[in-house]
Amino acid sequence: MDAITAHRSSALLTDRYELTMLQAALRSGAAHRRSVFEVFTRRLPDGRRYGVLAGTGRVLDAIEDFRFTAPQLDWLADQRVVDEETLRFLADYRFTGDVHGYPEGEAYFPGSPLLTVEGSFAEAVILETVILSILNHDSAIAAAASRMTAAAGGRPVIEMGARRAHERSAVAAARAAYLAGFAATSDLEAGFTHGIPTTGTAAHAFTLLHDSEKDAFTAQIDSMGRDTTLLVDTYDLGEAVRTAVEVAGPQLGAVRIDSGDLTLLAHRVRRQLDELGATDTKIIVTSDLDEYAIAALAAAPVDGYGVGTSLVTGSGHPTCAMVYKLVARESVPGGELVPVAKRSAGGKTSVGGRKWAARRPDRDGVAEAEVVGTGPVPAELAPHLLHVPLVTGGEVVGREPLEAARERHLRARAALPLSATQLSRGEPVITTERHAG
Amino acid sequence: MDAITAHRSSALLTDRYELTMLQAALRSGAAHRRSVFEVFTRRLPDGRRYGVLAGTGRVLDAIEDFRFTAPQLDWLADQRVVDEETLRFLADYRFTGDVHGYPEGEAYFPGSPLLTVEGSFAEAVILETVILSILNHDSAIAAAASRMTAAAGGRPVIEMGARRAHERSAVAAARAAYLAGFAATSDLEAGFTHGIPTTGTAAHAFTLLHDSEKDAFTAQIDSMGRDTTLLVDTYDLGEAVRTAVEVAGPQLGAVRIDSGDLTLLAHRVRRQLDELGATDTKIIVTSDLDEYAIAALAAAPVDGYGVGTSLVTGSGHPTCAMVYKLVARESVPGGELVPVAKRSAGGKTSVGGRKWAARRPDRDGVAEAEVVGTGPVPAELAPHLLHVPLVTGGEVVGREPLEAARERHLRARAALPLSATQLSRGEPVITTERHAG
Structure with missing residues (x-):
């Protein structure tokens, strides 16, 4: 493990249940199943017409800094948060998967697949809390x-x-x-x-x-x-x-x-x-x-x-309602990815499957719909895909100067219909369409 | 300067104007005037019946950790935030004054003098931002x-x-x-x-x-x-x-x-x-x-x-409306403290003078008023004074376990009139009386 101070480590900015799930999944063997998590929101704050994705740069830092220091591991052991096997996993933890998503500063809408984290269940699940903390706060501001x-x-x-x-x-x-x-x-x-x-x-x-x-x-x-x-x-x-x-x-x-x-x-x-x-x-x-x-x-x-x-x-609206949901995972180790989704009657359901997203412009170049799909991307939407690679094989590839995100935001906002910047309460300024794959 | 890492230093968690005021006051000589700053709020969030002071323990850490590291000083110089004389002052900065205030977990009301910081203008003014950040956030939660x-x-x-x-x-x-x-x-x-x-x-x-x-x-x-x-x-x-x-x-x-x-x-x-x-x-x-x-x-x-x-x-109500105001300062160096207060027609006025506060109980021991005064304390209120010493001559004396604040809060809440914990919107559950000194 590289030397990383407790102050820089992001590893304990984490809900306890991420680590207990990890422990139980290591025990059951399911921890090694390839998994896809998506960050999205079911709604914008009441009356708001567009969302603004912010915090991506800080998320990349948090993923790099997600390492457990010796005092942190000692504390987890001392408090019996997790067992020995899990502690060994955490001591060696380093995210080795892939992340892609909307670039920072981009506008978003209900259902936009903002960030996709793919790796083993074990390595991806424990990033949930810190990723959501950063994106929910920074995007609200x-x-x-x-x-x-x-x-x-x-x-x-x-x-x-x-x-x-x-x-x-x-x-x-x-x-x-x-x-x-x-x-x-x-x-x-x-x-x-x-x-x-x-x-x-x-x-x-x-x-x-x-x-x-x-x-x-x-x-x-x-x-x-x-x-x-x-x-x-x-x-x-x-x-x-x-x-x-x-x-x-x-x-x-x-x-x-x-x-x-x-x-x-x-x-x-x-x-x-x-x-x-x-x-x-x-x-x-x-x-x-x-x-x-x-x-x-x-x-x-x-x-x-x-x-x-x-x-x-x-x-x-001091926070956003972004969630981090498992949308697909290996059927059996070595098998193919299958979509998964909560489907109880009580609400908070989601749509399974790894998603792409495109912002379709009208003939004047003004955004007219957010199109989200799980199958192949229609050719006419390919130039308008929103995702960019952020982490590839554990290496951060999507870091950029803050100025780049600042310029992107102004461009993205200018490409929305004019009513986007009306201050009065309204519906999202474009609708999100599901593309049947 | 003790070794303090940039991550632990609280010194830059500060609005730029604190340092520019410091520079101008060092130049005019007024920086060395003994000064009294008070933290208070003019109102509770709309409909709330009592406030809860939280963050004091973190404020004490922030005061101790208010030291400028070499990279921070280099940055301030490079950005020309302040001049050479001010940089020298900051390099040696360590708070040497006194702080007293309501103990953590205590209830409070509009006008309660929650924290009193006394020292030279120079050493006290620059603590404003980080003290307010901590108290406004933690007390809101x-x-x-x-x-x-x-x-x-x-x-x-x-x-x-x-x-x-x-x-x-x-x-x-x-x-x-x-x-x-x-x-x-x-x-x-x-x-x-x-x-x-x-x-x-x-x-x-x-x-x-x-x-x-x-x-x-x-x-x-x-x-x-x-x-x-x-x-x-x-x-x-x-x-x-x-x-x-x-x-x-x-x-x-x-x-x-x-x-x-x-x-x-x-x-x-x-x-x-x-x-x-x-x-x-x-x-x-x-x-x-x-x-x-x-x-x-x-x-x-x-x-x-x-x-x-x-x-x-x-x-x-994600924040409180606490402010940090100069309420008294030396008339001339070596002279006596005189009360000062903003008094423009536009609002945001305050009451000058260093204040004490007591919570007066009725004959059943239930709180009936928050009494705030600037003169001598009436004998019957002496047993009910709220302030405790927190920092004396730059040394933290008021640190306590979090459990102590937790127990204090439950006691303080229990001593308020029963209607304090009604959830419906209402007025502060006791009134704040000004005691003419």
């Missing part, structure tokens, strides 16, 4: 972020929700937001880890620390230059704008408004800045914005939006 | 968890939401749920890191992997013994229960139902189990439960609940 950047038109949107989310999920949220078109993040770790541009200047505390607002603005300008952003709503807004331009001159980069009726205040501050000659000074607004508030500010003289809580909480 | 365990009465509730949350926030969620009375978690990392009991046996995939349900059940019993939990809703529920008892005998530990009308099915399965002589076999239900669904199952023959999505998403 990306879907909300995509609505926000669409609502913002060309204006930049900045992610600043770290304080409203678990400290590590905030980093992944910044990544997902950037993928969906955000311009920057406040989160330094997201800059350090993922290379996302970071931004930020000062909070109310900085003004309160100084003996006067003027002292505070002077200190900030002295330290950061005139091109900085001054926060102008600690005391009286009009006075603060006057002081800001007095201290910085008309070259002042921007002012930020973090409370109040933003439409009204943006108009008032724009007028005041213009009267003071600060016609190039920008206005950034940041108070509890979501995609609806952003859209409502479209006609206001605003140059950029900062979004916190609603971004990191997925704007009402 | 604990509040939801507390409603669920109250709804469940004495029946055990198991946390199994890892797959619906960011992989690391899931671990913190399991911790917060345990603190609020959950019996166990599915998340192995939560067991490894926090010592929480873990549980789990098998998913539908295990049944689908085998050639028949009987083969699957036999494999599971062979491997885990008769005291295991068999999942009975992959194909036909009635047949599965019959097969389960046939294979395991009446000593079968439990069956799990993961889909369908759980009240109806629980009654049906209980009757069937009893008829088969498996009168001690328990019934566990796990399909999209929240506190309302748990309460609705109170009269059903159910022995335990598994909760996933709604737990890790805070049952509709």
